[in-house]
Amino acid sequence: MSNVQGALAKLAxxxxxxxxxxxxxxxxxLLVLKSxxxxxxxxxxxxxxxxxxxxxxxxxxxxxxxxxxxxxxVKFPESPRVDVLNGIRMEATESPEKVLAYYDHLMKIDxxxxxxxxxxxxxxxxxxRLDKAVEELNELLDTVxxxxxxxxxxxxxxxxxxxxxxxLQALSHALLLSPQNPFTFLxxxxxxxxxxxxxxxxxxxxxxxxxxxxxxxxxxxxxxxVRAWWGAKLCTRQLVLSSSYHGSPSNTPVPKNLAxxxxxxxxxxxxxxxGEKGVQTRSLVSGWMSGR
Amino acid sequence: xxGRILLLVxxxxxxxxxxxxxxxxxxxxxxxxxxxxxxxxxxxETLLSLVLGIIGACLNAPPLKEITWSSEMRKHxxxxxxxxxGFASYVNRGKRIFSTSNVSSKLQ
Numbered sequence: 001m002s003n004v005q006g007a008l009a010k011l012a013x014x015x016x017x018x019x020x021x022x023x024x025x026x027x028x029x030l031l032v033l034k035s036x037x038x039x040x041x042x043x044x045x046x047x048x049x050x051x052x053x054x055x056x057x058x059x060x061x062x063x064x065x066x067x068x069x070x071x072x073x074v075k076f077p078e079s080p081r082v083d084v085l086n087g088i089r090m091e092a093t094e095s096p097e098k099v100l101a102y103y104d105h106l107m108k109i110d111x112x113x114x115x116x117x118x119x120x121x122x123x124x125x126x127x128x129r130l131d132k133a134v135e136e137l138n139e140l141l142d143t144v145x146x147x148x149x150x151x152x153x154x155x156x157x158x159x160x161x162x163x164x165x166x167x168l169q170a171l172s173h174a175l176l177l178s179p180q181n182p183f184t185f186l187x188x189x190x191x192x193x194x195x196x197x198x199x200x201x202x203x204x205x206x207x208x209x210x211x212x213x214x215x216x217x218x219x220x221x222x223x224x225x226v227r228a229w230w231g232a233k234l235c236t237r238q239l240v241l242s243s244s245y246h247g248s249p250s251n252t253p254v255p256k257n258l259a260x261x262x263x264x265x266x267x268x269x270x271x272x273x274x275g276e277k278g279v280q281t282r283s284l285v286s287g288w289m290s291g292r
Numbered sequence: 293x294x295g296r297i298l299l300l301v302x303x304x305x306x307x308x309x310x311x312x313x314x315x316x317x318x319x320x321x322x323x324x325x326x327x328x329x330x331x332x333x334x335x336x337e338t339l340l341s342l343v344l345g346i347i348g349a350c351l352n353a354p355p356l357k358e359i360t361w362s363s364e365m366r367k368h369x370x371x372x373x374x375x376x377x378g379f380a381s382y383v384n385r386g387k388r389i390f391s392t393s394n395v396s397s398k399l400q
Contacts, residue, residue: 017372020380023390054377060387091383115378122379153379180361183373212362223366 004035012044015051022058025051030064046072053085057092065089080106084115091119096127114144121153130157141173148177152184155191164195165249182211186224189231192250199252202235202261221272229272233265233289295351298344305341309334 007028014025029052032038038045049068056065069082069089076082083106091099100123106116117140124133134157141150151174158167171188178184189204208228221229239254240262255261266289273282312334320328358364 017368018375018377019372020375020377022386054382057382058384058386059390061390088382092387118378122381125379126381126383149376149378152374153376156376180365181373182362182365183368183370186370187374212366214362224370 004032004037007032008041008044008048011048011051015047020058022055025055026059026061026064029055033064033068046075050081050085054088057088060092062089062092065092080110080113081115084113084119087116087119091123096123099123114140114147118150125157130161133157145173146177148174151177152187155187159191159194164191167191168195180211182208182224185211186228186231189228193231193235195249197248197250197252198235198239199248199254200250202232202239202255203252205229205231205235218271220275221268226269226272229265229268232261233269236262236265295348295353298348299352300348302341302345302348305337305344309338309341312337 010028011025011032013019014021019025029048032048033052038048041048049072053065053068053072056062056068066089069085072082072085087099087102087106090102100120103116103120103123106113107120117136121133121137121140124130124136134154137150137154137157141147141154144150151170155167155170155174158164158170168188168191171184171191174184175188185204185208189201189208192204193201205228209225209232212223212225212228236258239258270282270286270289272278273285313330316331316334
């Protein structure tokens with residue numbers, strides 16, 4: 001049935017993009033499971049089960065998760081990956097101490113089981129023990145430097161405690177690991193803006209815009225370019241208004257053509273709102289731009 | 293579709309030319325002059341099949357993808373890039389919001 005084919009293609013794209021749309025994933029996956037055509041998938045069958053387990057746990061359908069977990073344990077009896085899935089299943093019903101003890105046990109059996117370590121950090125964060133979670137995450141990242149997700153999680157945890165310089169440090173490691181990813185630069189720029197370091201934020205916003213460049217310079221900005229132009233506009237507006245800026249903590253110099261940048265950012269943001277979807281809010285935006 | 297037809301025709305042509313060559317060589321061996329040259333029409337058939345095969349393969353190729361990082365990154369959304377699934381907490385309000393008992397109580 002083409003329904004099942006379409007569902008499988010959608011699930012595969014979710015897996016590739018790391019999307020966390022649990023309800024949609026669950027409904028699509030349940031469709032495939034009920035149709036009984038799972039045996040014809042070959043190697044994809046097992047990653048499909050893993051995806052279905054995680055989305056089922058996310059929305060509370062533990063029965064379906066148990067069903068798929070038994071199938072996986074039968075097929076891969078001694079696999080550390082299935083053990084970690086078992087741990088996630090335990091997180092849904094058992095007490096946190098039991099779960100932490102289980103993950104400790106997994107790490108003792110196989111010290112290289114990084115996924116079990118990550119789950120420990122996640123459980124500690126969920127319990128509110130952020131200091132312990134940050135400590136363990138730092139240890140993990142000392143051992144496994146290339147875990148880009150881990151650096152982003154560390155930055156998130158520091159931002160939660162308003163420790164922005166440490167968050168910026170963690171983000172800079174993430175930037176080193178994936179220098180072609182404009183989303184990390186955007187997060188860096190926004191964290192810098194939140195911590196008050198306006199020249200650094202402006203520099204990073206301009207980097208995002210440059211990375212997301214399309215060939216046509218007069219085209220309507222789309223996607224994260226809109227967010228980056230907004231950020232640039234906010235920075236330039238504040239820098240223009242305060243004629244004596246008291247120095248950025250990271251010693252980033254203020255750009256020379258600040259007024260021109262301000263004009264450009266204004267024009268680009270207004271262009272972003274001139275498409276068919278943005279026209280209604282354009283009056284609000286231009287009101288804000290000209291006010292004060 | 294057209295590309296596949298061309299590719300099929302070219303493959304059949306190559307096989308036919310190969311078989312004809314084999315038959316011709318066994319014919320020459322039967323006549324005891326194994327140094328004879330290949331008839332020109334087999335050569336023409338082979339070359340024509342090659343050209344048709346190349347054209348068919350080019351038409352049959354899957355659609356081209358972009359090579360720049362920026363074009364690839366434009367297709368992603370912030371939620372996907374920041375999802376951090378390895379650290380995600382699967383114990384959240386989802387259990388309460390999406391459980392079936394909630395749905396049935398809403399329908400009453």
